[in-house]
Amino acid sequence: MSTNDILVKFAEVQKTYDGSTLVVRELNLEIKSGEFLSLLGPSGSGKTTTLMMLAGFESPTSGEIFLKGKPITKTPPHKRNFGMVFQNYALFPHMTIADNVAYPLTVRKMGKSERETKVMRALEMVQMDNLSARYPGQLSGGQQQRIALARALVFDPQLVLMDEPLGALDKQLREHMQLELKELHRKLGLTFVYVTHDQSEALTMSDRVAVFNDGAIQQIDEVTKLYETPANRFVAGFVGDNTVFKGKVTAIQGANCTVQLPCGNTLTGINVNAAHVGQAVQACIRPERIWPQPGTEQPAVNGLRANVNDVIYLGDHLRLRCVVANQVNATVKIALSSQAMPHPGDAIWLQLPPEHLRVYL
Numbered sequence: 001m002s003t004n005d006i007l008v009k010f011a012e013v014q015k016t017y018d019g020s021t022l023v024v025r026e027l028n029l030e031i032k033s034g035e036f037l038s039l040l041g042p043s044g045s046g047k048t049t050t051l052m053m054l055a056g057f058e059s060p061t062s063g064e065i066f067l068k069g070k071p072i073t074k075t076p077p078h079k080r081n082f083g084m085v086f087q088n089y090a091l092f093p094h095m096t097i098a099d100n101v102a103y104p105l106t107v108r109k110m111g112k113s114e115r116e117t118k119v120m121r122a123l124e125m126v127q128m129d130n131l132s133a134r135y136p137g138q139l140s141g142g143q144q145q146r147i148a149l150a151r152a153l154v155f156d157p158q159l160v161l162m163d164e165p166l167g168a169l170d171k172q173l174r175e176h177m178q179l180e181l182k183e184l185h186r187k188l189g190l191t192f193v194y195v196t197h198d199q200s201e202a203l204t205m206s207d208r209v210a211v212f213n214d215g216a217i218q219q220i221d222e223v224t225k226l227y228e229t230p231a232n233r234f235v236a237g238f239v240g241d242n243t244v245f246k247g248k249v250t251a252i253q254g255a256n257c258t259v260q261l262p263c264g265n266t267l268t269g270i271n272v273n274a275a276h277v278g279q280a281v282q283a284c285i286r287p288e289r290i291w292p293q294p295g296t297e298q299p300a301v302n303g304l305r306a307n308v309n310d311v312i313y314l315g316d317h318l319r320l321r322c323v324v325a326n327q328v329n330a331t332v333k334i335a336l337s338s339q340a341m342p343h344p345g346d347a348i349w350l351q352l353p354p355e356h357l358r359v360y361l
Contacts, residue, residue: 006069007033007159007191008054013063015049023049025215027063036185036192038202041212042238048163050212051195055161056080067159078107083152083160087167089144091136097123097147098132104155122154125184142173149181153188162194166201178204199239203227211235227286232273233360236284243290243330245283245304249275249359257359259283262326267302269357281359287333289356292320292348294340299351306330308346322350 008031015024024046031037039047052058054065056077065073072080091100098119105115123129126146136144145165152160166174182205185192196202202209203223210220211234219231230236237244245267247259257271259281267283275281292306293299306322309329320332320342330350334342342348 005032006030007067008193009066009069010050010054011064011066013050013053013060013065015046015053015058016061022215024053024060027217029210029217029220031191031193032208034189034191035207036182036194036205038194038196038206038209039212040196040199040202040209040239042197045212046215047195047197047210047212051161051163051193054159054193055082055084081155081157081159083155083157085145085148085152085160085162085165087164089136089148089165091144091147091151093136095135096132097128097134097136097139100136100147101132101151101154104151108155118154122150125153125188126150141169142177145169145177149184153190157190159191159193162192164196165194167196174201175204181205203239209239211239213238230272230284230358233282233284236358236360241287241331241333242284243287243332245324245327245330247281247283249277249279249281252277256354257281259359261304263324265304267304267352267357268354269302269352269359270355272358273361275359275361279361281361283352283357283359285352285357287319287331288317289353290330290332291351291353292322292332292334292342293351294342294346294348297349299349302352302354302357304330304350304352306348306350308342308344308348311342311344322348324350 010027010029013024013027014022016022039050041047049058053060060073064071101122102115102119105118120129123132126149128146128150166177178201206223208220208222209226211218213234219226219235227240230239236242245261247261249257250260251258255271256268257275259267269283304324306324308320309323310321312319317336318334322330322332324330
């Protein structure tokens, strides 16, 4: 990433509210110009505090935030030229939709004619130009969300910050709005920074995702790399479904290692965190990467005997819950088009391809 591509940079930023507990610790983060970056993590992980410091509503306890190479830590929010969309939309109930969207332009003392032109353009962006005379109370949650987005875009901000703006919407509308936001980002070419605790939402919309936990970024990567190659046990468990087998390392083979399970079986996988012989580890694999095989013949590599406990129909795939000796039930996903459909009570083999089995401390 060249220096010219970096719009925002966090340098050694820390934040504490009580003087002892760090909510954000030693944050070093570079945000590319024009990218859609999601800050993903559980409650209390530091993602929202990071967004609030970028917006200017919170100040770092230490460290510096740069915008195009210039420090902005002491710059007040209204001088940063950032658009902001909150989860509760924060619309003025006594103002019409047009007046709500025009508000950022009004406080900037923009002329009426130019203001009206920009308002209509912003409403057209979110397909709400036919409702400009209505009031927020007359709109659905999805429509209010669009208005809040139009208000954030109306003054041509260089950066748009969003704090779980789809959290109050029902599942179907939320998924629809995810695709609309992604398309709008593509059309406008602006930089979006988006806070969410929903990993599917982050994977759907983002160019990159920064996964937060305990005040620090655990991994920041493109969505495919984040899903396929998690950097540690937390990311593997938080982003997407994960099937886990516990054991101990018995041998090292270059970048791989052999793990012995309590039942006596051994598995070979990628030694992600450089575990040593004798250490307790977790061997993790995505459920869709497991190959269930009927019959009595054990697969040549990484085969585990299992019994099917449940078969759950989920529309586009089946989810098997399988009992493996001395382990938590293993989850397996299979396509509906699979030739041999397992049934509850079936004894099967689970084959775990070594290139997809990742071993974590």
